[in-house]
Each structure stands twice: as C-alpha cells, then as structure tokens.
Amino acid sequence: MGIAERVRFPQFHNRIMDAAAAAALIPHGATVGMSGFTGAGYPKALPQAIAERAQAEHAQGRPYKINLWTGASTAPECDGALAQAHAIGQRLPFNTDPLARQQINAGEIDFIDMHLSHVAQHAWFGFFGKMNVAVIEVLGVTADGLLIPSTAIGNNKTWLEIADQVILEVNTKLPGAMEGMHDIYYGTAIPPRRMPISMTHADNRIGEPYLKVDPAKVIAVVETHGSDRNNVFNAPDADSNLIASAIIDFLTHEMQAGRLPKQMLPIQSGVGNVANAVLAGLLHGPFEQLLGFTEVLQDGMLDLLRAGKMSRASATAISLSAQAFEDFEKNLDFYRSRIILRPQEISNHPELVRRLGVIAMNSMIEADIYGNINSTHLMGSSMMNGIGGSGDFARNGYLSFFVTPSVAKGGKISCIVPMCSHVDHTEHDTQIIVTEQGLADLRGLSPKQRAKVVIEKCAHPSYRPMLQDYFDRACAKGALHTPHILTEALSWHQRFLDTGDMRV
Incomplete structure (x- = not known):
C-alpha cells in the first residue's frame, strides 16, 4: 500500500514531497520534536535528510544544528545520523546512541536528562521555550484528517499541539492494520484546570484511537518505507x-x-x-x-x-x-x-x-x-x-x-x-x-x-x-x-x- 492509499485526506496531497525538500524547511537553530520511543515509531527519512543538509552547510563553513526532543531513544538512522553530522545542539530526554553519547560526554551536545512523565507537561507549560517543528511518524491519515499513530506514541500528542509547524512521515511498511490499537487521551489540562483521569484499571480505554493535528500546521508529508530498529534480546543468561x-x-x-x-x-x-x-x-x-x-x-x-x-x-x-x-x-x-x-x-x-x-x-x-x-x-x-x-x-x-x-x-x-x-x-x-x-x-x-x-x-x-x-x-x-x-x-x-x- 503506497502513500496515496495511506493518506486519505485530500488536503495533504499537495504537500507530499521528498525528505530533502522537507528538511530544507527546518532552519538552523530550530527546536524539533520528533516521534520515537525505544527504537519504535521514530522518523526514518527526515533525520537523515537533516544530517545531509547539516554536512552540506558545514562544508560551506556555515553552522547548522537543531535542538532535538523526543519521547525516549530512537535509532542509528535518527540520533546516530544526526550525531554523525554534528547536527544536534540540545537533546532531551533520553539517548542510547553511542555516538550521541560520546558527544554528550564530550560536552558537544547539551543533554537534559528528565523523568519521562515530566517531558510533555514541562514542554506544554512552556518551560523549555517554543517548539518550531514537529516531525511525527504515522501509519496514515484518515479521510477526516486524523492521524493513525505508529508503533510508538510517546510525546506525539503534545508535539502536534505545541509545534508551530508539522511534518508527517507516513510509513507504508509498518502495518496499517494497527489502526484502533491506540488510546489517545485528550483530557489533560494545565493547572489549575486539571481534572482526575478516569482510569481505575490498567486496561481501561479512556481516549481516542487517533492523533489530532491542525491541518494548517502541516507543511510537508513524506513517505517512508522502513522497519523500526528491532531489538536483539539474547536468551537469558x-x-x-x-x-x-x-x-x-x-x-x-x-x-x-x-x-x-x-x-x-x-x-x-x-x-x-x-x-x-x-x-x-x-x-x-x-x-x-x-x-x-x-x-x-x-x-x-x-x-x-x-x-x-x-x-x-x-x-x-x-x-x-x-x-x-x-x-x-x-x-x-x-x-x-x-x-x-x-x-x-x-x-x-x-x-x-x-x-x-x-x-x-x-x-x-x-x-x-x-x-x-x-x-x-x-x-x-x-x-x-x-x-x-x-x-x-x-x-x-x-x-x-x-x-x-x-x-x-x-x-x-x-x-x-x-x-x-x-x-x-x-x-x-x-x-x-x-x-x-x-x-x-x-x-x-x-x-x-x-x-x-x-x-x-x-x-x-x-x-x-x-x-x-x-x-x-x-x-x-x-x-x-x-x-x-x-x-x-x-x-x-x-x-x-x-x-x-x-x-x-
């Protein structure tokens, strides 16, 4: 199934472009919120295109770095590619990439280590400043413009809400049949307007199966066709x-x-x-x-x-x-x-x-x-x-x-x-x-x-x-x-x- 079948919202069809064109829309110094949590649901194409842009800018003697916020760790083609290109200025809240870790410990990347439950709300409260662009992997877009989440949700709901602009990566390799497995809760609020969360059992469904986005924010839609980083679990020793x-x-x-x-x-x-x-x-x-x-x-x-x-x-x-x-x-x-x-x-x-x-x-x-x-x-x-x-x-x-x-x-x-x-x-x-x-x-x-x-x-x-x-x-x-x-x-x-x- 190609991108035309996965993106059923006509308004986005004229925003489909390749990763290089989308990367050109992200300026030096931008704060970018990307999807991804423990090697799942991270963007596959944009980080590599951003890395190539950074290398080209550096070759011309011009600076190019972004501030990168995610749900948790990503994969070599995301954190690794950006670190290889020296394209990360600030990183939060978690990293497992060895090259990025080396740059963190060398003082090249400003790393903010955080409790994962704090990340979305602190960003939503404005504690970290503005998010310029959200780059979110999804499995598709419904005819009504709702987003079908991928293999990780992480902070995607918040990134889509607070970012000035949004780039969607539509992954046509991961199974679209996951639609309906997700439960996106939209009942959170900023104090003092918070209300109790209506969950009393771990398997309660309290939200909606789709992510929401303001269509006017979406500046690019990019097709990807790649698997997540598969973990390798050895037999227990x-x-x-x-x-x-x-x-x-x-x-x-x-x-x-x-x-x-x-x-x-x-x-x-x-x-x-x-x-x-x-x-x-x-x-x-x-x-x-x-x-x-x-x-x-x-x-x-x-x-x-x-x-x-x-x-x-x-x-x-x-x-x-x-x-x-x-x-x-x-x-x-x-x-x-x-x-x-x-x-x-x-x-x-x-x-x-x-x-x-x-x-x-x-x-x-x-x-x-x-x-x-x-x-x-x-x-x-x-x-x-x-x-x-x-x-x-x-x-x-x-x-x-x-x-x-x-x-x-x-x-x-x-x-x-x-x-x-x-x-x-x-x-x-x-x-x-x-x-x-x-x-x-x-x-x-x-x-x-x-x-x-x-x-x-x-x-x-x-x-x-x-x-x-x-x-x-x-x-x-x-x-x-x-x-x-x-x-x-x-x-x-x-x-x-x-x-x-x-x-x-």
Whole structure:
C-alpha cells in the first residue's frame, strides 16, 4: 500500500514531497520534536535528510544544528545520523546512541536528562521555550484528517499541539492494520484546570484511537518505507535467570502473606535481557490474568499474552525483536484487542502508577549499601542513557525492584558500592534490590539495617568483605545513623579510574 492509499485526506496531497525538500524547511537553530520511543515509531527519512543538509552547510563553513526532543531513544538512522553530522545542539530526554553519547560526554551536545512523565507537561507549560517543528511518524491519515499513530506514541500528542509547524512521515511498511490499537487521551489540562483521569484499571480505554493535528500546521508529508530498529534480546543468561527467580519467589511469598492480591497487580518492566528474563519467569510462574502497565512492550509480554497468562498490556511503544515483530504482524487481530498504546504522559503518569498499584522492575548501574540508586552515570560523570521512566515507577509503584548483576567488567567493578557516584533514586524510593547473589527487602529498615542486608544478600563474594570492612569502620568512626567515611566513600570509583579495578 503506497502513500496515496495511506493518506486519505485530500488536503495533504499537495504537500507530499521528498525528505530533502522537507528538511530544507527546518532552519538552523530550530527546536524539533520528533516521534520515537525505544527504537519504535521514530522518523526514518527526515533525520537523515537533516544530517545531509547539516554536512552540506558545514562544508560551506556555515553552522547548522537543531535542538532535538523526543519521547525516549530512537535509532542509528535518527540520533546516530544526526550525531554523525554534528547536527544536534540540545537533546532531551533520553539517548542510547553511542555516538550521541560520546558527544554528550564530550560536552558537544547539551543533554537534559528528565523523568519521562515530566517531558510533555514541562514542554506544554512552556518551560523549555517554543517548539518550531514537529516531525511525527504515522501509519496514515484518515479521510477526516486524523492521524493513525505508529508503533510508538510517546510525546506525539503534545508535539502536534505545541509545534508551530508539522511534518508527517507516513510509513507504508509498518502495518496499517494497527489502526484502533491506540488510546489517545485528550483530557489533560494545565493547572489549575486539571481534572482526575478516569482510569481505575490498567486496561481501561479512556481516549481516542487517533492523533489530532491542525491541518494548517502541516507543511510537508513524506513517505517512508522502513522497519523500526528491532531489538536483539539474547536468551537469558544464568545471572538473569537467578534475578528473575528471586523476584518470582518474592512475589509468590508476598501473595501468600496477603500483601499482594491473588489476581496480581499490574506489571511494569524496564527494557533489556534481565527484564525479559523476569517476564519469562512470570510465564512459568503461578500467576494468572496478569496485566501490563508499562512503557515498552517487549518480547516477553507478547509471550505472556499469547500463552494467556496476561490478559491485556498497556504501553506507549512496541519494541520487539525481528522474530517477535513478525509474529505480531501476522497475528494483529489477536493482539489488537489485547494491547493498548497510550501517550507517555499517561503510561508514565505517577498518579496512575500509584492508583493502579503497579509493580515496578527497573535496572540500575549501581546501588550503595544504604539503597541509593545510580541509573544513569558511569563513574559519576559519564552519562550512559538517562533516567527514563524508572523514577516515575520507582517512587510511585506498589512494589519497586531495582536489578543488576552484582559485578561488571569481568569483576573489576562492583555494582554494590559504599556510596553511589551519582544518585538518581534516593534510599527513600528504593524498596527491593536484586542481584544474582540474592534479594534485599529494604522495606521498614533503618539505614544501618539496610546496609547489613544489602551487603549480605546482594554483594558479590569478592567484594563482600571489603564492603563489610568499610561499614564496620564507618560505624566505629562517625555518626551512627548513616555511617560513612567521607575520605573513602568514593575511593572505589577513583581506584577503578586509576587502576582499572575497584579491588585493592
């Protein structure tokens, strides 16, 4: 099906052009809001055309950069292409592209790391200034001028509302039969005019299946025919399986103790192999009629839906392996009634996370012995990806897990340290820490009690004596609420920077 069949709104037909012509409409210094969330639903052609324009301008000695706002991460043909062309001035709120990360850490790109639930509302409030152009991937346009959303919604609703101008990328490769899977809520408002969101269950539909746009804003329509960036999920390794087993056992125990209802509360799971291992564990666990309320629908949730273990899944994006996407496309009639795609200001809404009682599971870079969590920075200074939505769920979830292997770099780095080199989630947001060594339930514990449990349950054996020694000496030396030796608290990180190993 070509662009003529996908764009059924006659008013847009005379605005169809190629990507180069559309890129010429975006000036140097423009703030551009693009679609895209975790490698799904991002524009495929415009970023590369913008990159080519930037390279041509730079070759003539003229500056050319844009400020880039998205839902979350995109893909090499978006963030990667723009970074390669040195075409990004400012970036928010999340990035996974290695070249863009290098430029962020070199100070070339001004990166703003944000809670994903804050992005749309802060932009809508005008905190970041004007958005000049929105570049949004859609699957088509209805005869009434409504937009059929793609595989990710992210911040698209807000970008279409606040941008001065709009460029649509109509992707004719992704399945148009996804039409009707989306739920776009238009009931948000700026304080003090806000009203409660009418959602009491994770699978409630509260909005409309289409995005809206003022036709007068649309300055270009570009056809693309490309797949999303398919994630590659490896088979769970031994450590991931141990982490997953500990979480499943804990949830089973909580249910037996009456602290969880027999019909499990909605599940949120971060992205990656550990997250998929947990979902695989749920597939074989004792829980039935699960609900997903998360940001990204991954392979593991598709498996749960297909097996009948999960009844519905709500997300803002679908990010699958090539094999899983093939299954999704072949069985769209089955999945359409079981998957709901929403804007991220709903999928990550703190009020809804708390109201629904979401069980949150997110990865981390490191935890300290008192339960502070670093999700974003390597050795305190180098940005990895960003906080993403982990804070939205961790602070507001009914239960909140942070997971990581206990060591990295072949054992040269301990992921349990005396003091985090950067803190994204304080000890007050942390309930449960899990490594392949075990699970530390920190609920109702004082800082010193937490330290004992974290060292005993989560630290790797090669680092456990070092952590215990630090804690014992800190207790003997200073204040006894949260004992620290400030001259040593970050010495493990400095030792790694100096020698390549945290161990003495």
